Amino acid sequence: MKPWSKTTFGFRQIGCTLAVVLAAAALAAVFFVAPTERTMGPAQKIVYVHVAMAWLALAGFLLVAGASVVYLVRRDLRYDDWALAAAELGWLCCGLTLVTGSLWARAAWGTWWTWDPRLTAAFILWCIYSGYLVLRSNVEAPHQRARVAAVLAVVGALDVPLVVMATRWFRGIHPASPGMEPLMRVVLLLGVLGFTAFFAMLLTRRRAQIRLERLLACLEQQVEAGPPFGAGLLTPPTSRHGMWHGQETVPQRLVPQRSGRPSSIRDPRGSS
């Protein structure tokens, strides 16, 4: 790893630091600034993280759906990287929404769980997220996996509004807008901002990591193939022995890459 003295301080480092600072400030505000509520006591403060997690779970799913649609149009796996990163973090946030909501419900209503609209909808969203991740883990070919997951994401995105409608008509005791004094609202906003910044940072880090993992998989395939494609990947072409005179570079992509372009099911001539 690079020594600390050689670390550059560009946008990435500034952004990460800012995200961590914002999140820390939000937490500090929750612990020290937010007033303790009269009836519920300290447990009421769970709402600050619960609302943030719920918002992030929903935003995460929108991101997954959006990235999936762009992938389906452009067939560029970079959009699939964003979809996977958003799905992982969204699944985490959705699960935390359920846990924190359940703990709050226990403190407020005396019951761990209730089939109230928002909790039910959050649970269904968590199930959709889980199905998405399970589906992805069952497919190995990158483009097939991206395409199949993208279709599921679009179907899920169409489903979520219907789920919200159905569960809302069923019945409801979830507090719509809790009566909050101004200071609490400020802390709530700060909490949402802080967690959003932090998770956005995690999202960008994870997406870059997914891209590297993809690159590694491609390189592994190339090295498996042995010489000549899988040899000398680290040797610059100009320093190779046995090059014929005048040839400066060797084309790197000698292996034809399978692109995401589909062969249509109705193409009677068959596909490539």
Place this chain on the structure above:
Amino acid sequence: MAAKLWWVIHKDLVSEWRGRQAWPAMLVLGIAVVLVFSFQMDLLPQQKPALVGGLLWLAVFFAGIFALDRSFAAEREAGCWDGLKLYPVSPSVIYLGKVIVNVATLSALECVLVPLFVALADVPLLERPGDLILIAALGNAGIAAVGTLLSALAAGVRRSGNLTVLLVLPLTIPVVLAAAEATRLMVAGDLGPAWWRWVQLLAAFAVVFTTAGTLLFELAVEE
């Protein structure tokens, strides 16, 4: 296009008749579930009208999803995709044909389960047949639309196992919920605005997902 649609429907129905074994297994599963539910309902005679909606649609869902999963079985196992590709029919037509077959499958299931429920649990399900048929038609369309699309998706995945069920379950909860509630209100005789809202939700779900399926099916099955 109608001829091609009929060809797809005919192909699936005939192959089912010739022994694909999805319908018998589905009926057995449905009947077993109804039997268990009717035992439970006997223990709670006062709550029967309130429970019957949910239980009926639960039975339909679990048995039906089993048959839906099999709707792409031939294509997945016997490699019939190649044959299907040679026939000059657009993927959307294949999708619609399969959805219609699945709606017929679910309807057949309901034709068996509803009388069975009425006989075993003595609930007035058949008092308003027109309304029940409306709920059932829209509910079947919704479940079939989502189930067919996701079954196609899971068919391409080699180690799928029960993947279809896992994927379809959370997505069709609005349908099962709406159908159950509408049935419960119908049994209670309350056909007011609440009932209409649920029926509209069923209709919206069916329309949205049939449209989405028609557009997305080609993406789901391309290679």
Place this chain on the structure above:
Amino acid sequence: MTAFAVAYLVVLGAVGLYVVRLGTRQRRLEKDLAALAARSDRNETPQQAPPQAA
């Protein structure tokens, strides 16, 4: 008091675990890349294999 503590501990714990997972995966990526580089170099020099019996 307990609910509050548990909630925040769970959230921070889960997020912390995710961050640790990110770090572990990053280190494994770098290790795999280094191993891959070594294999690629080995592929380049097959003549260093021990001579086979005639």
